[in-house]
Amino acid sequence: MTLPKLALDTEILQNTKVGDDIYALTVHGGALVNQAQPGQFIHLQIPAENVFLRRPFGIADTDEGTLTMYYRVTGKGTRALTGLQQGDTVNCLGPLGNGFSLSSKRPLLVGGGMGLAPLLLLAKSFQGEVDVLMGGRNHSELFWKDIFEPHVHEIFIATDDGSMGTKGFTTELLPELLGKRKYDCIYTCGPEIMMRGIAKIAAQHDILCQVSLEKRMACGLGACLSCVCDTANGERRKICKDGPVFWAQDVFFAK
Numbered sequence: 001m002t003l004p005k006l007a008l009d010t011e012i013l014q015n016t017k018v019g020d021d022i023y024a025l026t027v028h029g030g031a032l033v034n035q036a037q038p039g040q041f042i043h044l045q046i047p048a049e050n051v052f053l054r055r056p057f058g059i060a061d062t063d064e065g066t067l068t069m070y071y072r073v074t075g076k077g078t079r080a081l082t083g084l085q086q087g088d089t090v091n092c093l094g095p096l097g098n099g100f101s102l103s104s105k106r107p108l109l110v111g112g113g114m115g116l117a118p119l120l121l122l123a124k125s126f127q128g129e130v131d132v133l134m135g136g137r138n139h140s141e142l143f144w145k146d147i148f149e150p151h152v153h154e155i156f157i158a159t160d161d162g163s164m165g166t167k168g169f170t171t172e173l174l175p176e177l178l179g180k181r182k183y184d185c186i187y188t189c190g191p192e193i194m195m196r197g198i199a200k201i202a203a204q205h206d207i208l209c210q211v212s213l214e215k216r217m218a219c220g221l222g223a224c225l226s227c228v229c230d231t232a233n234g235e236r237r238k239i240c241k242d243g244p245v246f247w248a249q250d251v252f253f254a255k
């Protein structure tokens, strides 16, 4: 059953800087909280001049009536968002899209940069029975380690500059990891080039793989077609409504 989408004016509880240009925004989520599934997103109406369209952000956490998103400042909307304070309200539409399949018994999550945000709620849903491979440019991008640590079994880290964990990309560390441990599904979110590499390695090892895609969005509801992507069988799918989570073989590999 598809639950109705909610557009709620939510009160901001905190809007805190957690990394270089990265903030955690927590709101009183109201009825959104109980409906939110890992992998779904919220479409935020940012109250600022010249920011007309809503902006999509993955649901990173829900806890006792609160909902948290992590955002990187990339343009005028996210810059304006940093100015909102505790007690201000922001309109949240959601939860939107289709989230991750939770059927895995031995999951590995692979996240790059801000792609780790929606993987947090997914990690929590596996209740400690999950490993995470995280990648970032450097040590300061991997503030995620402390946030994930209480919820996962083991964390593996790759940084581009070697300032934390193994030097290199997640795609370089993954084959080594799959040689040592058994996983039945890999869930990945991050830059598309990384997800394509992860999906290819998963396929080579005969492991299921889910990817969370990102594209600029307008309506977020499947009406405007601004977010369509090509699929392996030639059909076009809407990332906001059919995704953002897809099976890798459906969107990355030509049939």
Ligand SMILES: Cc1cc2nc3c(=O)[nH]c(=O)nc-3n(C[C@H](O)[C@H](O)[C@H](O)COP(=O)(O)OP(=O)(O)OC[C@H]3O[C@@H](n4cnc5c(N)ncnc54)[C@H](O)[C@@H]3O)c2cc1C
Pocket (backbone or CB within 6 Å): 041, 055, 056, 057, 058, 059, 069, 070, 071, 072, 073, 074, 075, 076, 077, 078, 079, 114, 117, 118, 213, 214, 215, 216, 217, 244
């Ligand atoms: C389903 C989904 C979930 C997302 N989750 C998160 C999240 O959890 N945390 C987070 O920080 N960001 C997330 N994003 C990206 C986020 O929505 C954009 O960064 C944000 O909308 C930028 O708004 P802005 O007004 O600051 O930037 P704008 O002024 O609109 O644009 C600034 C620059 O960013 C580029 N840009 C904007 N949106 C996107 C996009 N979707 N993909 C690629 N480039 C883009 C523009 O081309 C431009 O160069 C998500 C996007 C989608 C589609």
Ligand code: FES
Pocket (backbone or CB within 6 Å): 216, 217, 218, 219, 220, 221, 222, 223, 224, 225, 226, 227, 228, 238, 239, 240, 241
């Ligand atoms: S954003 Fe309008 S159809 Fe996806």
